[in-house]
Amino acid sequence: MADNNKNPHYNFAFLDEGSKREIRRSILKAVAIPGYQVPFGSRELPIGRGWGTGGLQITLSIIGKADVLKVIDQGSDDSVNAVSIRKLAVATTGIETTAYTNEATVIQSRHRIPEEKLRNDQIMVLQVPNPEPLRYVTPKEAVSRKLHAEAEYSGIWLRLYEGIVKYGHTVTGADHPVSVSGRYVMNPSPIPRFDNPKLHNSDCLYLFGAGREKKIYAVPPHTDVVSLAYDDYPFSIENVKGRVCKLCGATGVFFDEIFDSDTNEHFFQCSDSGFCEKRRREVN
C-alpha cells in the first residue's frame, strides 16, 4: 500500500508532531528505566479510553512510512477492536498492514504476545488496562509511587501467598506480576502466564501503553524479566500438554477452547490466528 491510502485531512499518524515527540520522549525514558511507569499526557483519540488508546498512541508515535503494522486482539487479527485500530492507523498513515508476525515491524496487541519468536528489528506494543501492580495494595497513586521508589512489594507477594493458602497454588490467570531487571515490579498487561517467559531476555523491544491511566513503560531487549514466585511454589505456565489445534495441528502453543453447540464438541485452536493461518498455508 502507498500514501494514497492516507486520508489527506489528517496529519501523518493522526497525532500532531508535538504530541508524538512528547510521547517518544516518554518512551525513551521508559526504555532507560526498564519497568518504570512513566506518566505522559494521554491524548484524545477517535476511540474510547480503555479500548487500546495507550497502545495506539505509542504505535502512532513510533510508526514510520516504511513500517508494516500488525494489530491483534486476544491473538486474533479479525476482532472488532483490532480491525478498528488497524483502520485508523491505515487511514492516517497509509502504511502496509499484515497478519503475519514475521512480516511486521510494529505489532500492537491486547492480551497476547505472538507465538513466533520476535526479532530485534520488531517492536511489540501492548495495550494495558491497569499498569499498576500495587493498585490492589493501595488505591492511592502517591502511596504506590512511594512503594515503587522503596521497592516495597510485600503487598504483591501477599496476594500470591493468599492464593497458595486458599487454593494450593497462585491464582493469577493473566497479568502475573514480573520483576524487571531486578528492580521494578510491573504488570505485563493481561497476557496469559504462558506469554510471561517471552518477555525475558527477548530480542525485541516491548512497549506498554495505558491511555486511561496515562502511563508508558517498557522492557528493552535482553532484559531480565522474572515472574514472581515463591521458592517452593515455582512459577508455572498454563498446562497445554495433550492439546492440539484442530485447524493446523499445532502443539505447545496457547489455545482457545471452542465449544460447538451443534455437535456438543469441545476442541482447541491456536489463540494466535495469524500463526495458525500461516501454518495452514504452509501445509497447503
Added chain:
Amino acid sequence: MDNIMPVLAVRNMSVRFGESCEYCIKGCAVEKGRCPYCHTIWALNKVSFNLYPGEILGIVGESGSGKSTLLKALYFDMEVSCGEAYLSEYREGRENIFEISSQQKRYIRNHKMGMVYQNPVMGLRMNFSNSANVAEKLIAAGIRNAGNMTQRAEYLLSHVEVPVSRIKEEPKNFSGGMQQRVQISKALANNPPVLLLDEVTTGLDLSVQARVLDLIKKIQLELGISMIVVSHDLSVIRMMSDRTLVMLGGRIVEEGLTDQILEDPIHEFTQTLVHSLL
C-alpha cells in the same frame, strides 16, 4: 536501672498539629495540650522516657492525653514534629530513628517492633486469611518460602489459641477477642524486641479481657519482649506493667513503679485518676 542500657530511649518527643508560634515553641504557654495564642494542638509535648529490657511499661491517662499518639509516633504511623528516639537493636542505639529514611523506618517496623492496635481494622487485612495476615510481616522481612511462612503462622496462631483449622478464614469473621489474638500473633511474627500494645482489651468482655491479658503476660515471660502497654483502665495497668507513666495534655506528669503510682500517687491528676475507680 541507670546502668542498664534501655531497649528504647525517647527524648523530648513532640507531636503537634498546627502552625505553632514562638510562645508555644518555648513551651511555657501551652495549657492542656493547646496553645492559647495560635491554637496549635500539642498532642505530645517533649515526652522523654526509657523502656528497659524485658520490662512492661504501662501508660495511663485520660482520653486525648496523647497515649495512642505516642505509640503511633513510635511505630512511624505518624510523623513526629521534633524529638529523638534510640533503639538499642538498631545500629546499637546510635541513630535517632525519627531521622532515618522511610525505608529504614519500614525495616524497624518489620523487624524490630510489633504493634497491636486498639481497632483490629488498623492492624489486620480483613479480606485476607489469618495465615496471610501473619505472613505479611514475614514477607516484608524478605522470606520467600510459602511453606515456612505457613508453618510459622500456624505456630504463632496456635500459640495465641486460634485453632489451626481456622487459619484459612478471614479475620472479619472473627470476634473482637479473636481478632486481637490474630493481631498479637502478627506483631510477634519476626520476634521483635519491642511490642507496642494500644488499648488491646477495650471493647472486650471481662472474661475475654482476662484471657488476652494472661496471654500477653505469658508471651512476655516466655520471649522476654519489652512492651509498652497503653490503657485507660488502671486494673489492666496494675495487672500488666512493672513501671507506669501518667500522661496529661501530651505530657508525662508522673512516672514510677506501678504499685507506687497506684498506692501513693503524687500528682494531683494521678490522685484523681486513682480515686475515680468505680
